[in-house]
Amino acid sequence: MANTMAEIKNKMRVExxxxxxxxxHALTSVSMPVQENKITALIGPSxxxxxxxxxxxxxxxxxxxxxxxxxxxMLDDQDIYGQAMEVTDLRKRVGMVFQRPNPFPLSIYENVxxxxxxxxxxxxxxxxxxxERSLKGAWMWDYVKDKLDQSALELPLDQQQRLCIARLLAIxxxxxxxxxxxxxxxxxxxxxxxxxxxxxxxxxxxxxxxHNMQQASRVSDYTGYMLLGKMIEFNDTRVIxxxxxxxxxxxxxxxxxx
Amino acid sequence: MRINPRHTxxxxxxxxxxxxxxxxxxxAFIIIFILEKGLPVVNLQFLSSKPRDLGRAGGIxxxxxxxIILPVVALLIATPLGVxxxxxxxxxxxxxxxxxxxxxxxxxxxxxxxxxxGLFGYIFFVxxxxxxxSILAGSLTLAVMVLPTIIRTxxxxxxxxxxxxxxxxxxxxxxxxxxxKKVILPNALPGIVTGVMLSIGRSIGETAAVIFTAGxxxxxxxxxxxxxxxxxxxxxxxxxxxxxxENAYGTAATLIIAVLIINLTAYWLxxxxxxxxx
Ligand SMILES: Nc1ncnc2c1ncn2[C@@H]1O[C@H](COP(=O)(O)OP(=O)(O)O)[C@@H](O)[C@H]1O
Ligand SMILES: [Mg+2]
Numbered sequence: 001m002a003n004t005m006a007e008i009k010n011k012m013r014v015e016x017x018x019x020x021x022x023x024x025h026a027l028t029s030v031s032m033p034v035q036e037n038k039i040t041a042l043i044g045p046s047x048x049x050x051x052x053x054x055x056x057x058x059x060x061x062x063x064x065x066x067x068x069x070x071x072x073x074m075l076d077d078q079d080i081y082g083q084a085m086e087v088t089d090l091r092k093r094v095g096m097v098f099q100r101p102n103p104f105p106l107s108i109y110e111n112v113x114x115x116x117x118x119x120x121x122x123x124x125x126x127x128x129x130x131x132e133r134s135l136k137g138a139w140m141w142d143y144v145k146d147k148l149d150q151s152a153l154e155l156p157l158d159q160q161q162r163l164c165i166a167r168l169l170a171i172x173x174x175x176x177x178x179x180x181x182x183x184x185x186x187x188x189x190x191x192x193x194x195x196x197x198x199x200x201x202x203x204x205x206x207x208x209x210x211h212n213m214q215q216a217s218r219v220s221d222y223t224g225y226m227l228l229g230k231m232i233e234f235n236d237t238r239v240i241x242x243x244x245x246x247x248x249x250x251x252x253x254x255x256x257x258x
Numbered sequence: 259m260r261i262n263p264r265h266t267x268x269x270x271x272x273x274x275x276x277x278x279x280x281x282x283x284x285x286a287f288i289i290i291f292i293l294e295k296g297l298p299v300v301n302l303q304f305l306s307s308k309p310r311d312l313g314r315a316g317g318i319x320x321x322x323x324x325x326i327i328l329p330v331v332a333l334l335i336a337t338p339l340g341v342x343x344x345x346x347x348x349x350x351x352x353x354x355x356x357x358x359x360x361x362x363x364x365x366x367x368x369x370x371x372x373x374x375x376g377l378f379g380y381i382f383f384v385x386x387x388x389x390x391x392s393i394l395a396g397s398l399t400l401a402v403m404v405l406p407t408i409i410r411t412x413x414x415x416x417x418x419x420x421x422x423x424x425x426x427x428x429x430x431x432x433x434x435x436x437x438x439k440k441v442i443l444p445n446a447l448p449g450i451v452t453g454v455m456l457s458i459g460r461s462i463g464e465t466a467a468v469i470f471t472a473g474x475x476x477x478x479x480x481x482x483x484x485x486x487x488x489x490x491x492x493x494x495x496x497x498x499x500x501x502x503x504e505n506a507y508g509t510a511a512t513l514i515i516a517v518l519i520i521n522l523t524a525y526w527l528x529x530x531x532x533x534x535x536x
Contacts, residue, residue, distance in 0.1 A: 092431035118432040
């Protein structure tokens with residue numbers, strides 16, 4: 001594995017990361033690479049710290065009072081917790097899709113261009129183009145092109161989740177973080193989103209949290225197995241699911257856990 | 259001894275329903291009583307002419323001006339102040355003893371009788387700051403009086419905005435202030451407007467806080483330093499001094515209709531706003 005991973009560029013790299021929510025030690029010395037244009041999956045039982053780790057990658061944990069982080073998270077060659085990193089810039093480069101579809105109570109169009117507007121863009125023609133490109137990128141353009149002024153909340157759930165992806169594509173992030181993006185969707189919609197993820201991985205680096213092991217094995221290139229705030233094993237997805245090195249990993253993927 | 263739940267259920271329905279009907283009847287009675295006594299004198303002439311002989315004859319035009327201008331200026335001052343304060347309290351500070359003290363303080367202020375604000379306004383704005391009995395002093399006093407209401411209702415409305423909207427906005431690269439401006443305030447707007455409407459209602463009907471600070475001049479004001487009389491104060495003076503019962507009820511009827519129109523407009527605006535946002 002060391003050989004194959006050395007050839008591909010590390011887009012992000014987590015190094016000895018510790019996180020405390022107040023006194024609660026939620027992540028213990030976690031390290032992991034995030035390969036460029038690949039899908040990295042984080043699996044593990046509920047409460048093991050997957051979301052917490054994911055949210056460290058774009059510093060969303062900063063919003064939770066009493067959170068303390070030590071260690072390094074590198075984006076390209078810059079420490080995102082370093083002085084030089086502007087957190088709003090970081091979040092434009094490392095964007096996030098949340099567990100539940102959460103469009104703003106605005107029109108579909110206003111949702112898509114939200115990130116552009118807060119970045120200061122005003123040119124209507126350019127925003128129209130970006131909106132179209134992003135909605136196409138999220139495979140929903142044909143579905144919504146005639147109702148861009150409709151409220152986003154009137155869309156069915158799976159379209160709402162795709163709108164959230166489109167809203168993110170509009171700001172052209174480099175890395176996309178997804179926290180159980182399919183947990184609110186039915187199996188068919190889930191399959192569609194998985195296909196979309198594979199397509200997006202051609203141009204974006206993706207990190208996905210999932211409690212669904214089949215999903216991880218279907219879509220991801222690399223998988224990290226977490227337990228109680230520790231990264232138990234990180235490896236090629238195929239390796240993790242066929243011949244894991246750690247006994248704990250094997251117990252989990254074979255369903256013996258708990 | 260245990261009473262059969264079916265009977266208690268029946269009893270509850272009767273008591274609750276009865277209370278509601280009683281309240282509605284009382285309200286209807288008050289409104290009808292005043293309109294019946296007041297409406298006969300209300301006509302275009304009454305609304306558009308100056309009072310003569312201390313209000314014994316003539317109309318109430320200057321008091322309409324006073325009733326409009328005092329709350330409007332007061333709300334123009336209090337709304338931004340109150341909304342910004344509530345944004346600061348709910349978005350920019352952590353929950354500490356200090357914020358709890360501030361919140362407790364605003365709650366206490368909201369419960370203080372308006373005559374206290376009137377006396378404060380008289381001593382501070384009218385005398386100390388030498389504003390005299392004036393629109394300015396009256397509006398500032400009303401602003402201070404409604405500020406706690408605006409702060410608390412706005413804060414509740416802001417807190418009710420789902421947390422996830424904040425997270426999403428930040429995750430798309432928005433700053434704190436952009437998030438407030440584009441997500442939090444628009445979503446809290448119905449609640450904020452409710453607070454403002456309540457405050458307008460209170461200001462329009464206010465006498466104690468106004469009579470000491472804006473005075474009771476019957477002239478049409480030309481500057482912010484002129485004294486004015488509101489309809490509520492006019493009604494109070496006409497009734498209290500026994501100047502003219504008919505004109506007092508006429509003024510009250512006009513006031514009630516004005517408040518009704520304002521509330522209906524506000525409802526209509528709010529529904530349109532909510533419908534548009536979906
Ligand atoms: N804001 C928070 N404050 C305190 N503890 C938290 C907070 N968020 C998560 N935790 C705790 O941290 C642990 C990891 O949570 P999380 O990262 O959400 O797990 P996962 O996504 O793997 O289910 C859990 O024990 C959870 O209770
Ligand atoms: Mg989670």
